[in-house]
Amino acid sequence: MSFEPKILGIACNWCTYTGADLAGTTRLQYPQNLRVVRVMCSSRINPSFIFRAFQLGADGVLVGGCHPGDCHYNTGNLYARRRLAVTKKILEFSGLEPGRFRVEWISASEGNKFAEVVTEFTEQIKNLGPQTKFKIEQ
Amino acid sequence: MSRIGVFVCHCGLNIAKTVRVSELAEFAATLPDVVVAKDYKFMCSTPGQEMIANDIKEHRLDRVIVTACSPLMHEQTFRKVLAASGLNQYLLSIVNIREQVSWVTHDIEEGTAKSKALLNGAVNRARLLAPLTSRVIDVNPDVMVVGAGIAGIQAALELANTGKKVYLVEKNSTIGGHMAQFDKTFPTLDCSACILTPKMDNVLQHKNITLMTSCEVTEVKGFVGNFDITVKQKARYVDHDKCNACLACTEKCPGKGVSEWDEGLVKRKAIYIPFPQAVPQKPVIDRDACTYFIKGKCRLCEKVCEQKAIDFEQQDTSTTVKVGAVIVATGYDLMDTKPLLQYGYGRYPGVYNALEVERLFNSAGPTGGKVTLRDGREPQAIAIFHCIGSRDKNNYEHCSRVCCMYSLKFAHLFKEKTSADVYQFYIDMRAAGKGYEEFYNRIIEEDVKFIRGKGARVAESADEPGRLIVEAEDTITGKFIKLPVDMVVLSPAMKPRADSKDIARLFNLSTDKYGFFMERHPKLAPLSTMSEGIFIAGVCQSPKDIPDTVAQAYGAAAEALTIVVKDKLELEATTAMVNPASCCACLNCVRVCPYGAPFFNEQKGVSEINEALCKGCGLCASVCPSSAIIARHFTNDQVLAEMEGLMEF
Numbered sequence: 001m002s003f004e005p006k007i008l009g010i011a012c013n014w015c016t017y018t019g020a021d022l023a024g025t026t027r028l029q030y031p032q033n034l035r036v037v038r039v040m041c042s043s044r045i046n047p048s049f050i051f052r053a054f055q056l057g058a059d060g061v062l063v064g065g066c067h068p069g070d071c072h073y074n075t076g077n078l079y080a081r082r083r084l085a086v087t088k089k090i091l092e093f094s095g096l097e098p099g100r101f102r103v104e105w106i107s108a109s110e111g112n113k114f115a116e117v118v119t120e121f122t123e124q125i126k127n128l129g130p131q132t133k134f135k136i137e138q
Numbered sequence: 139m140s141r142i143g144v145f146v147c148h149c150g151l152n153i154a155k156t157v158r159v160s161e162l163a164e165f166a167a168t169l170p171d172v173v174v175a176k177d178y179k180f181m182c183s184t185p186g187q188e189m190i191a192n193d194i195k196e197h198r199l200d201r202v203i204v205t206a207c208s209p210l211m212h213e214q215t216f217r218k219v220l221a222a223s224g225l226n227q228y229l230l231s232i233v234n235i236r237e238q239v240s241w242v243t244h245d246i247e248e249g250t251a252k253s254k255a256l257l258n259g260a261v262n263r264a265r266l267l268a269p270l271t272s273r274v275i276d277v278n279p280d281v282m283v284v285g286a287g288i289a290g291i292q293a294a295l296e297l298a299n300t301g302k303k304v305y306l307v308e309k310n311s312t313i314g315g316h317m318a319q320f321d322k323t324f325p326t327l328d329c330s331a332c333i334l335t336p337k338m339d340n341v342l343q344h345k346n347i348t349l350m351t352s353c354e355v356t357e358v359k360g361f362v363g364n365f366d367i368t369v370k371q372k373a374r375y376v377d378h379d380k381c382n383a384c385l386a387c388t389e390k391c392p393g394k395g396v397s398e399w400d401e402g403l404v405k406r407k408a409i410y411i412p413f414p415q416a417v418p419q420k421p422v423i424d425r426d427a428c429t430y431f432i433k434g435k436c437r438l439c440e441k442v443c444e445q446k447a448i449d450f451e452q453q454d455t456s457t458t459v460k461v462g463a464v465i466v467a468t469g470y471d472l473m474d475t476k477p478l479l480q481y482g483y484g485r486y487p488g489v490y491n492a493l494e495v496e497r498l499f500n501s502a503g504p505t506g507g508k509v510t511l512r513d514g515r516e517p518q519a520i521a522i523f524h525c526i527g528s529r530d531k532n533n534y535e536h537c538s539r540v541c542c543m544y545s546l547k548f549a550h551l552f553k554e555k556t557s558a559d560v561y562q563f564y565i566d567m568r569a570a571g572k573g574y575e576e577f578y579n580r581i582i583e584e585d586v587k588f589i590r591g592k593g594a595r596v597a598e599s600a601d602e603p604g605r606l607i608v609e610a611e612d613t614i615t616g617k618f619i620k621l622p623v624d625m626v627v628l629s630p631a632m633k634p635r636a637d638s639k640d641i642a643r644l645f646n647l648s649t650d651k652y653g654f655f656m657e658r659h660p661k662l663a664p665l666s667t668m669s670e671g672i673f674i675a676g677v678c679q680s681p682k683d684i685p686d687t688v689a690q691a692y693g694a695a696a697e698a699l700t701i702v703v704k705d706k707l708e709l710e711a712t713t714a715m716v717n718p719a720s721c722c723a724c725l726n727c728v729r730v731c732p733y734g735a736p737f738f739n740e741q742k743g744v745s746e747i748n749e750a751l752c753k754g755c756g757l758c759a760s761v762c763p764s765s766a767i768i769a770r771h772f773t774n775d776q777v778l779a780e781m782e783g784l785m786e787f
Binding site: 006008013014015017018020021022023024025027028029030032035036037038039040041043044045046048049052053056057058069070072073074075076079083107108109110115 | 209210234236244248668732755756759774782
């Protein structure tokens with residue numbers, strides 16, 4: 001049986017979550033490995049959420065927010081952008097393979113982009129294989 | 139110990155086709171704390187809602203999970219069910235297995251497995267949900283309408299007629315928008331001015347409307363029910379309180395500016411009213427065209443003004459207006475067709491865009507309603523090119539919706555006013571609207587020639603100077619056509635106003651890739667936006683004709699009214715709070731908040747959050763190093779528990 005990764009998504013309510021809904025409304029097909037947690041803003045994401053996701057065995061983590069400059073809360077995603085860039089560096093410094101953590105800006109009208117990103121990211125994670133560096137066996 | 143009820147919706151076959159719903163309910167029943175799990179065909183229907191309400195009572199549920207469509211669709215519906223059953227509405231979780239599962243896969247195994255994971259996450263989170271109390275606020279009863287084209291005018295009049303006070307903001311010196319430029323409107327061929335100018339006058343006379351022309355919104359603060367909007371009054375250099383509209387100044391003025399109203403076809407004075415029926419009927423000075431502002435002397439207008447209304451020292455001023463709701467109706471621009479070099483717009487004098495042609499037909503236009511070319515000749519042959527920049531993946535993918543019909547109107551008016559041969563170069567004829575197909579049939583009878591093929595190129599005629607050669611492929615006969623004409627009319631794509639991105643930023647609106655404002659839901663909430671209390675109407679949302687625009691304006695007025703008729707409004711309770719025992723007073727929260735909600739309480743030595751200002755983004759919670767800030771409904775514990783649940787399966 002081929003490897004089916006578990007991918008955690010964290011999406012902001014106003015842009016990426018709505019964009020994901022639009023992908024559904026327009027019946028775009030993408031792999032079902034992604035499980036999305038909805039937060040109000042990408043700035044809500046504490047880096048510890050990302051580390052925890054990998055501990056829980058996520059093979060990849062995808063964060064989605066509004067395009068920089070278009071945040072529903074004016075500047076929230078600008079903080080998210082900086083903080084998640086640092087998070088990515090720490091993850092990779094700690095031994096996680098680059099490519100397991102990704103941040104994308106997907107607006108409410110970009111259902112296509114959501115489906116494309118999920119498809120491409122899932123493929124990438126499949127190629128990387130199971131994530132073992134951070135995973136804590138329960 | 140929680141008592142959780144799980145309700146799985148089939149949504150007809152929308153969900154049930156790719157998720158085994160009964161298996162999902164059986165799975166839910168095995169999860170800890172779930173005391174009842176059911177599936178039903180349509181959970182949002184009355185019987186579905188009653189089922190949930192009964193089970194809340196019968197099983198003494200203290201948490202409810204509805205596994206159905208997106209929370210953006212029906213979260214409010216099910217919250218009401220909880221509230222009516224005596225359960226706090228925030229003890230609800232929605233699992234989105236339609237938009238994000240059943241509609242994006244064909245594989246029932248995958249769909250069912252993913253649904254189980256999502257449901258497991260929701261059950262984990264539901265245990266930790268806390269009851270929250272909504273904030274109740276006072277509502278300002280006034281409304282602002284931004285943009286005074288036909289959409290803004292109609293919305294303002296409707297609201298004003300209900301007794302509400304309306305601030306109508308327009309950046310130009312007159313109201314009326316594009317509709318004021320038209321001569322006739324399709325398909326009835328009503329005179330545009332005859333149906334618009336009375337409305338413009340109503341706006342001016344209405345005691346409930348404060349008209350703010352030459353004004354722009356520069357800042358928006360606050361939230362639904364309580365917006366504080368800063369409006370910049372641009373300097374007019376004419377004191378409108380003193381001016382008696384005698385217009386002696388406009389006769390004497392030697393300055394020359396470009397007439398925006400006549401689409402640049404003619405010059406106007408530097409002190410001017412845009413057109414004779416402009417509202418207000420009072421002039422403004424165009425600084426860039428005024429001799430005094432350019433050369434430092436002239437002031438002829440000042441000399442002739444008996445009212446002493448001219449004021450060269452006038453400055454921009456700002457005022458702040460308080461309103462409860464806003465309607466944005468900022469309209470459109472035509473696409474600039476100059477970059478489409480194949481059509482020669484701007485290079486060949488015989489090539490016009492649609493709005494220029496509207497002005498040629500208009501009796502108040504540059505030619506007094508005669509159709510003459512820039513060199514004064516009457517055209518003998520005219521080609522009308524549809525879909526210039528619209529339905530074109532290199533420019534705008536959308537159909538601009540009105541071009542087919544106004545092109546037919548042009549053909550009719552050309553036939554009426556000239557003896558020219560008229561050729562329509564179209565891709566598809568789109569005549570969907572009341573009376574539109576009939577209008578199309580009427581124009582066919584008027585000896586207009588229809589060529590099914592997009593106009594490909596315009597070139598100068600080598601044989602006949604001043605004439606143009608248009609090229610196209612007739613896709614019905616398969617033949618390549620070269621046709622000599624005197625005039626080419628381009629029907630360019632409608633696009634949002636050049637500053638629509640700024641408007642979007644000010645009012646916190648989402649836009650599509652071209653800058654049209656996004657509605658909350660394309661079918662069920664077409665006039666609402668993601669920002670509570672901000673509504674949209676007209677072409678700023680997407681291209682549409684006048685009937686649809688007016689219908690939207692009525693709708694937007696009704697939407698705004700649903701807010702401002704209330705004295706009090708409930709706001710989301712999902713704000714942040716500080717646990718003073720763990721606050722380390724680092725002031726991170728104070729520094730990052732876009733709304734200035736957290737503040738440092740010096741007496742207590744900790745940060746606190748002003749709930750009235752908090753919008754619940756959760757940014758402060760994630761920068762709090764001691765986890766003292768709790769983002770209600772999205773607490774660390776709740777998010778982490780959901781993640782654990784999702785990763786378990």
